[in-house]
Amino acid sequence: MRDNDAYAQRLVEFACELACTVRDDGPAAAAALLATLTPEDRATLPIVMAAMIPVELPPAVLLAWHTGTPTNRQGLQPCGTHAAYNRHKDRGEEPCDACVIGEQIYHRQRYMTTRRAA
Numbered sequence: 001m002r003d004n005d006a007y008a009q010r011l012v013e014f015a016c017e018l019a020c021t022v023r024d025d026g027p028a029a030a031a032a033l034l035a036t037l038t039p040e041d042r043a044t045l046p047i048v049m050a051a052m053i054p055v056e057l058p059p060a061v062l063l064a065w066h067t068g069t070p071t072n073r074q075g076l077q078p079c080g081t082h083a084a085y086n087r088h089k090d091r092g093e094e095p096c097d098a099c100v101i102g103e104q105i106y107h108r109q110r111y112m113t114t115r116r117a118a
């Protein structure tokens with residue numbers, strides 16, 4: 001592994017720890033964790049984290065854990081997925097915003113996949 005790879009790997013691991021900290025312990029705990037980094041690491045971390053964001057997902061889906069959108073509580077697929085969209089429909093509910101957007105993405109990806117295969 002090159003030095004740059006080891007450096008990036010270390011920042012990826014830190015990014016995952018930071019993501020768990022902000023979710024589990026809140027922004028103050030995340031800020032305290034960030035304070036342990038060198039200035040160089042703090043400047044590089046946002047670039048590493050940006051590379052890890054699934055840009056095909058809308059912010060509503062990415063922030064569903066924070067915005068109170070129903071999420072995975074019993075091993076069920078979380079809102080924003082095709083399974084969760086169908087779960088809303090099976091229960092006679094209107095799908096939530098994350099599921100409506102997730103379903104649109106699901107159908108777009110299915111369409112692109114079948115178009116490529118043809």
Ligand SMILES: [Zn+2]
Nearest residue numbers: 079080096099
């Ligand atoms: Zn939903």
